[in-house]
Amino acid sequence: MRIVTWNVNSVRVRQPRVLAWLRRHQPDVALLQETKCTDGLFAQPEFTGEYEALGYQVAHHGHDHWNGVAVLSRVGLAEVQRGFPGVNRRPFDEARVIAATCGGLRLWSVYAPNGRTLADPHYLYKLVWFERLRAAVVPSVASAPTMVAGDFNVAPTDLDIYDPVRWRRRTHASPAERAGIAALCDTGLHDVTRDHLAEAGVYTWWSYRPGQFQLNRGLRIDLALCTPDLAARTRGVWVDTEERAGSPASDHAPLVVDLA
DNA sequence: ATGGCTAATGATATTAGA
Numbered sequence: 385m386r387i388v389t390w391n392v393n394s395v396r397v398r399q400p401r402v403l404a405w406l407r408r409h410q411p412d413v414a415l416l417q418e419t420k421c422t423d424g425l426f427a428q429p430e431f432t433g434e435y436e437a438l439g440y441q442v443a444h445h446g447h448d449h450w451n452g453v454a455v456l457s458r459v460g461l462a463e464v465q466r467g468f469p470g471v472n473r474r475p476f477d478e479a480r481v482i483a484a485t486c487g488g489l490r491l492w493s494v495y496a497p498n499g500r501t502l503a504d505p506h507y508l509y510k511l512v513w514f515e516r517l518r519a520a521v522v523p524s525v526a527s528a529p530t531m532v533a534g535d536f537n538v539a540p541t542d543l544d545i546y547d548p549v550r551w552r553r554r555t556h557a558s559p560a561e562r563a564g565i566a567a568l569c570d571t572g573l574h575d576v577t578r579d580h581l582a583e584a585g586v587y588t589w590w591s592y593r594p595g596q597f598q599l600n601r602g603l604r605i606d607l608a609l610c611t612p613d614l615a616a617r618t619r620g621v622w623v624d625t626e627e628r629a630g631s632p633a634s635d636h637a638p639l640v641v642d643l644a
Numbered sequence: 645a646t647g648g649c650t651a652a653t654g655a656t657a658t659t660a661g662a
Contacts, residue, residue, distance in 0.1 A: 393650075393651070393661085394650090394651060394652080396651095397650090397651070397652095418651095418661085420651075420652075449651090449652055449653075450652085450659095450660075450661095498660075498661060498662060499662085500660085500661085500662085537661095537662070551662095554662080555662075556662065589662070591648085591649075591661095591662070592648090592649040592650050592661090593647075593648040593649050593650095594648060594649070595648085596648085596649090603662075605662080632650085632651095635649090635650075635661080635662080
């Protein structure tokens with residue numbers, strides 16, 4: 385079973401590449417982030433039909449032209465859950481979380497807030513958002529084989545940053561953000577990428593600015609957090625860096641998890 | 645230490661990304 389998580393940075397702009405990627409690599413489930421569209425686009429038969437023609441059922445969660453998350457599955461798509469449970473005042477109602485049961489697995493597509501700068505209120509939002517996510521996934525982790533995957537906007541360790549010194553005063557590397565990831569993992573989740581890609585220089589995001597991708601100046605901020613049963617079933621994890629090349633590419637590459 | 649680019653918008657600069 386192949387699961388991919390990919391921040392596509394606008395599904396409208398990326399539609400041809402997303403479809404080509406699905407045809408080429410045949411994932412059973414695709415967890416997408418930053419679709420940057422409303423549910424209305426996915427309600428259009430001529431748009432969603434492109435995925436259905438490849439055998440995928442689609443669930444999307446998007447309110448406006450920011451954020452937006454989706455699950456595409458050809459192994460069933462049930463019990464779709466959009467956003468955090470309970471009451472969510474702004475900005476916690478942003479479309480950053482969707483979960484669904486596919487092929488017996490509980491799969492989450494998540495897009496964490498960026499944080500902007502360490503002094504920005506958005507950074508505090510990011511920290512609280514991680515706590516909300518932690519609370520939301522606890523029942524899933526306790527009851528089903530679960531993968532919480534997506535763009536976490538946090539590099540878990542300095543090995544996950546091309547230049548840790550440069551990022552010391554920025555978001556994505558602060559102790560509080562990393563504690564947010566650790567607290568998430570404390571519920572019973574494990575970051576499977578490093579089990580299979582332990583070396584330095586493994587990244588999932590590179591700035592659009594010139595030279596950054598070519599020089600492999602990137603961050604590993606897209607993660608697949610798995611319950612122990614799924615971690616044990618993982619046969620391979622890989623980043624499709626080829627998909628980051630060329631234009632128009634997303635600034636994130638697909639992260640692929642192959643399960644037995 | 646800084647800037648470079650991309651996407652979206654009733655837009656021709658601004659916000660956001662990371």
